[in-house]
Amino acid sequence: MTDNQNLLAEQRRALILDEVRRRGGVRVNELTRKLNVSDMTVRRDLDALARQGVVEKVHGGAVPVVEASTHEPGFEAKSALELTAKDDIARTAARMVLPGTAIALSGGTTTFALAHQLLEVPDLTVVTNSVRVADVFHTAQRSGTAGVPRPGAAAVVLTGGMRTPSDSLVGPVADQAIRSLHFDVLFLGVHGISVEAGLSTPNLAEAETNRRLVRSARRVVVVADHTKWGTVGLSSFARLSEVDALVTDGGLSPAARAEIAEHLPELVVAGEPRIG
Template identity: 85%
Template sequence: MGDNQNLLAEQRRALILDEVRRRGGVRVNELTRRLMVSDMTIRRDLDALARQGALEKVHGGAVPVAEASTHEPGFEVKSELELTAKEDIARAAAAMAVPGSALALSGGTTTYALARHLLDVPDLTVVTNSVRVADVFHAARRAAGDGRAARPGAATVVLTGGVRTPSDSLVGPVADAAIRSLHFDVLFLGVHGISVEAGLSTPNLAEAETNRRFVGAARRVVVVADHTKWGTVGLSSFASLEQVDTFVTDGGLSAAARAEISERLPGLVVAGEPGADGREGDAEDGGEDPHAAPVAAE
């Protein structure tokens, strides 16, 4: 019996490792359904594989350890992670969007969730390098009418050109040139990783440069990222923590991380907790009115 159990465990772990390498990441609940074993069994398997150095455990699942700093999972894989947290973050961040303002939304699954919450904010100008974010606004326009005439107050959306990444972001010289001459009231920025040492980072070198352009063009930078991104470091850093005005995250962020962030950033919003209405940090920049007239794009 013991030998059979060991053999089954080895087979199961081989299947898990294959899924991680093939898909770029897996979730515990997916594995429990597919392999028909308990949550605890899967977590023991992941622990064993992590001890062997075969994968890296993350909140809710696992990713390939060999590619930790350079691997970029596809949009579909990332969209299934931390769903509740992303919705909470998106709701809190949307409260920062002032009608009539000029916004930038970077690529990512959290900014994709945010886009849906921005549909009811009137008269926005939205510049994005995310195909998925642009699709949210374009789909809403098609649903509202004949696809030609936008409803009153509907957002004006500009999609940069560029080379498409696994995250469905457009990057490279074309995207950088499109952003260079623009100015935004607020940049909502999704990140692969954020840490004290590395600041904001991504595994994609071209995406790092495009994000750097976004940061340089914004009056205010709002990072939207769930708690699993804190302490993660990608291959290329593109901004320091000092360039971030507000970090919007979820309640899974540890007390120690909250203390570190609060020491370094003007604003920390923990979505889903009392006071997380998206207004914290609005006027920590020397009294500047957050509801001042938007900066026009040149």
């Protein structure tokens, strides 16, 4: 760990979380020495991590929260987490989209943030299995003069399917619709990403639908905040070798960055020069 007192709160908390997960628990006095910050600062950081549901505070320190691999938070619950990181990731990913291309957006709160950033990119064809993502584009189109979509507005293809807690449409209907389509870039939100499990989700039906999305894309870009690294859901749906780029935020630890660099062609960290 670092002794830099000027670390941003998000960076400092990422370091703390990395240490908690690596060691299985930490004490406040250990963190104050390693981070060279006050006891009060460490306790505030642990409070923030506890509110995110990634650590559990215990007397004198914290331990990691181990969720069941089948646990799937709802859209509203996930929307409240890592808001700044998701907005930064969305702005960065939007710059990777060319006008006139066919793209796909999977379900998730990060792809939802990305959809807002894509409203000004002209002549897109957007394929999505996310009710929330489709609503972003439809709402923007309805706000046009006299309800007429503005020139260059995106053409949106919403797959059918069964609705998940995260408001994604999955299952055989969605899979069949996606199977016949081909898009230039897939922007994929994930529940978890790791070297061992690849990309994973707690929802079995969503895993199969995501596999179809990956197979139909010429380029696969994962958009995920730093807390997703090292998380594993019930079902893996893609290997890291099938991913062309990961767009994430600056909270990713140095150890995680090094590991990602070994397994992915491109790592894009919001606010930093592109690597890969």
